[in-house]
Amino acid sequence: MLAPRVPRHSAALSAAVLAVTLASGCAGAQASQSAQANPMTTWIGDNAKRLKRTDASGSVADLASLRPIVKDAKVVALGEPSHGTHEQLTVRHRAIRYLVEELGFRTVAWEESWGSGVAIDRYVVTGKGDAREVVSQMGFQWRSEAMLGLVRWMREFNRDRADDDKVRFLGADVMEVRAIPFEEVRRYVKDVAPGRLKELDRDLRPIRYRGTLEAHFGWYFKQSPKQQRELVRHARAVKKLVDGLPAGMSRIDLDDAVQHATTILGFYESYAEQIAEVPEPVRDQYIADLIEGWQRRTGHRIVYNAANVHTTAAPRVTWQFPPDPSALRNKVMAGGHLRKRYGRSYISIGTVSHRGKILGGWELGPPSVFTVPPPGRAMIDHILGTAKHPNYLLDLRAKAPAQVRKWLAAPATMRIIGSAYDAKKDADYMMRIDSMGGGFDAILHLGRTTPTRLLNEG
Incomplete structure (x- = not known):
C-alpha cells in the first residue's frame, strides 16, 4: 500500500x-x-x-x-x-x-517491511515458529487468511527441499519498522566490535523501536520536522558504523546487519521527506535497492x-x-x-x-x-x-x-x-x-x- x-x-x-x-x-x-x-x-x-x-x-x-x-x-x-x-x-x-x-522463481518479495519479512523468511525456510503469529505481525492490510495461506504454502513447498532450492520471502519496503533490525544490529556490533557498542547505542537509543508498529507510528508522527531530521541523523550514524564493520563471528550475517541498518535509515528518511517536492521519492529508491540487492545476493x-x-x-x-x-x-x-x-x-x-x-x-x-x-x-x-x-x-x-x-x-x-x-x-x-x-x-x-x-x- x-x-x-x-x-x-x-x-x-x-x-x-x-x-x-x-x-x-x-x-x-x-x-x-x-x-x-x-x-x-x-x-x-x-x-x-x-x-x-x-x-x-x-x-x-x-x-x-x-x-x-x-x-x-x-x-x-x-x-x-x-x-x-x-x-x-x-x-x-x-x-x-x-x-x-x-x-x-525462488523469492517472493512483498510490499512489507524488511523486518517482518525476515521473520516470515525464517519461518518458511526452517519451519520454526508459527505461521499465524508471523502473519499477525505484518502490516495491517496483510493480516489476513489469504496471506496466511500463502505463507503456509511457501513452507510446504520448502519442506524437505535443499537449502539452495527453497523459496524465500523478502520484505521489500521501508515504510514500517519492527524490532528485529534494531535487536540484530546491536547484537552484531556486540559480537564483532564490542568496543564500539557504546558509540552505537548513542545513536541507536534515540531511534529505538517503540514496542509495536502502532506505538512506533504514534511516537514518530508526534515529532516535529526538526526532530525528525535529527532522528535521520542518528539513523545515518548507525548505518555508517555498521557499514564499516568487518565480517566476524556472529549468528547475525553481515549482509543482514547492513540491510537492517539500511532499512532503519530508510524508514526515517522516507517519512522525513516532503514527497511532493521531489521527483524520485526515497521510499521507492529503497524498494528498488532492496530487490536488486537481494537478487544479486541470492541469484534468485x-x-x-x-x-x-x-x-x-x-x-x-x-x-x-x-x-x-x-x-x-x-x-x-x-x-x-x-x-x-x-x-x-x-x-x-x-x-x-x-x-x-x-x-x-x-x-x-x-x-x-x-x-x-x-x-x-x-x-x-x-x-x-x-x-x-x-x-x-x-x-x-x-x-x-x-x-x-x-x-x-x-x-x-x-x-x-x-x-x-x-x-x-x-x-x-x-x-x-x-x-x-x-x-x-x-x-x-x-x-x-x-x-x-x-x-x-x-
Whole structure:
C-alpha cells in the first residue's frame, strides 16, 4: 500500500483515453452490441486468457500464458489497484505458485517491511515458529487468511527441499519498522566490535523501536520536522558504523546487519521527506535497492508484489488519493527504477478490479467495508471490463491492429485506491501513466472482489 501518511493526489484525465473509452459505448462488464464492435473490446476478447478460478488452490494450468510473458525475466512484478480484497491476494498467490513451480522463481518479495519479512523468511525456510503469529505481525492490510495461506504454502513447498532450492520471502519496503533490525544490529556490533557498542547505542537509543508498529507510528508522527531530521541523523550514524564493520563471528550475517541498518535509515528518511517536492521519492529508491540487492545476493528470480503505482514500469507516475486535494505528479517509482536497471528483464503485470467490496480505513482506526462501483468511462479499467470473461490474463504485447496499438501507446488513467475510500469521489482515486503498454506488460483482470478476511475472523 501507499503507507500511512504518504501524500495522495489527482490528475487531469487523459483526453486520448477519454475519447477512446467514450467511443466504445461500453456499460461495465455487460458489454453492449456497440462495445462488441469496438476494436479494443474485440482485441481484448480475442487475446484474454480466462482464469478458471480465483482461489489459491487447484491446478494453475490456466496461467500457462504467463510463460511467454515472463520469458527469462529476473524480476516479475504483480501489482494491485487497492489493498483490502481477498481475490486480489488469492489470484496473486496462484500466479506465484505458477512462477515458483513452473518457472523456477525462488523469492517472493512483498510490499512489507524488511523486518517482518525476515521473520516470515525464517519461518518458511526452517519451519520454526508459527505461521499465524508471523502473519499477525505484518502490516495491517496483510493480516489476513489469504496471506496466511500463502505463507503456509511457501513452507510446504520448502519442506524437505535443499537449502539452495527453497523459496524465500523478502520484505521489500521501508515504510514500517519492527524490532528485529534494531535487536540484530546491536547484537552484531556486540559480537564483532564490542568496543564500539557504546558509540552505537548513542545513536541507536534515540531511534529505538517503540514496542509495536502502532506505538512506533504514534511516537514518530508526534515529532516535529526538526526532530525528525535529527532522528535521520542518528539513523545515518548507525548505518555508517555498521557499514564499516568487518565480517566476524556472529549468528547475525553481515549482509543482514547492513540491510537492517539500511532499512532503519530508510524508514526515517522516507517519512522525513516532503514527497511532493521531489521527483524520485526515497521510499521507492529503497524498494528498488532492496530487490536488486537481494537478487544479486541470492541469484534468485523474484516475484515482487505491491500496489500498481509501485510496480508499473512507467518512467513517471502521477497519482491521487482523496481527501488530499492535490496530485503527486510525475514521480519515479520502484518499477520505473527497476525497468531502468533491468530493462526487459523486469516485467510488470498490473491488476485491475471492475467492482466489488474492499476492506480499508486503517488510518482512521478499525477497518471498514467499502463498496466500489464499476469504473467510470475515463478509466482504462472501463474498457478492460468489457471482456466476455470477468477474470482473465491479457498480454499487452500481443499482436494488435493499428488502432489498438495507438490506444496502448496513449496516456492511461487507472483506478487506484488507498486505505481511505469514498465512493462518491471514485473518479478521483487514480494513477496516470504516459502509456498503458509502456507501464505494464500484461494485465490481470478481476470482475468482482470481496473484502479481505482478517485473521481474527476465525
